[in-house]
Amino acid sequence: MAAWLSHLVTPHSHDSADKTDTALESSSRGLRVLGLSFAALTVTALAQAVIVAFSGSVALLGDTLHNFADALTAVPLGIAFWLGRRVATRRYTYGYGKAEDLAGLVIVVIIAVSAIAAGYEAVQRLLAPQDVRALGWVAAAGLIGFLGNEWVARYRIRVGREIGSAALVADGLHARTDGFTSLAVLLGAGGSALGFPLADPLVGLVITLAIVMVLRGAAREIYHRLMDAVDPALLDQAERVLAGTPGVRGVGAVRMRWIGHALRAEVDIKVDHHLSLVEAHAVAVEAEHRLIHQVARLRAATVHADPHGPGDADHHAALASHREPTTA
Incomplete structure (x- = not known):
């Protein structure tokens, strides 16, 4: 009787086994998405890196660095999904879900580093122009980058919305933006083919600017989460x-x-x-x-x-x- 009365006068929480199972399944799906997208972006970036090595395209280098960075963002987010499956304890009474926000901070840092690296290489190439070789391969690499990022974007966004993960949706939108920056590599290759060698580093700067815009949006989203905004x-x-x-x-x-x-x-x-x-x-x-x-x-x-x-x-x-x- 005492336990029953105690339950009546305390605030009520609707935690159930079904809700726990749903949370675990959501995290499992998130981990599958991250694993597959990590593999896809890594293969895409490696293919581009090979072409960068013999073409010397700084625009493609910037896109390749960003695709590697995108692949790496799956690591902290995957760790966060794994931690989020752990049950609450007497110290972490709300569980470990906030690990996603900490992963978001790591993702923001990774994006910032890729922007700095891409911008540095583009400026260096503007100061000391070099011919871009194998323009057909450079164009093909840009197309590969677009296709890889668009597949990852669609997959992350769809599953992110289904399981309610804003971090996964934001990462998918990030990948979609990267796909369009990969298409910009085609412009650099086209400009070089038409006898305008500065097209490649200029497109590299445009890609850097696109990365910075993505960085701004990602930082804003993480700030909102850290401040418990809804x-x-x-x-x-x-x-x-x-x-x-x-x-x-x-x-x-x-x-x-x-x-x-x-x-x-x-x-x-x-x-x-x-x-x-x-x-x-x-x-x-x-x-x-x-x-x-x-x-x-x-x-x-x-x-x-x-x-x-x-x-x-x-x-x-x-x-x-x-x-x-x-x-x-």
Whole structure:
């Protein structure tokens, strides 16, 4: 009886075996995607590297360096997916999902290094121009880079959206951008074939700029995750779900955060103060149940029920000086 009463008065969490199985399957699919895309990009970059060696194309070199960097981004992200499968502990009470954000920081550094390397080589070639050889092979290498990146992009984006991994989707969009920079190598080869030797290093600079733009977007996404930012539309949806739950008289604070590729929520609702403890508990459970099933990627919710009434009674007066302001 004591254990039953303790469960009634504590916040409620909707963690279940089904949700655990879903999380494990999501991580497994993410690992498969990363393994296959790592192999595809590595083969693509190695093929390009061979052509760089005998062609001397700095534009192709920049694209090759970036493709190697793209392949390497799968390593920290794969480690993060593997860590995210571990169960929560008494020290890491929310589990290890935040490892994805740390992997994101590593990815940002890798992209930055590839941008610096590509830009340096392009500037050096502008200062000391060299003829580009085997232009047909250079053009072919650019096409290989585009096809490899586009396949990886489609695969990462599709699975990333299915499992709710923003990091995997962002990495897929990154690969798509790289595919178009590979096509830019064709422009460099075409310019050189038409007797404009500076076309190759100039395209190399354009590729460097494209890498920097990708770096900016990736850094912004990781910053949002580290700061626990979520799309305000998710809060609007959660508030509508809560307001439509039978027995809910009002909706208070609603907070969400990403932990890996899953959302967690903490919400306050108001229920009729005449309800019994069991009845108020039932309303909270129903609110939690609806949230988990109607808000995409939400895997756990903690619902706090406050009595609505009587009158203007403040049931948290003792905590007034300790509470943080609610969201604007």
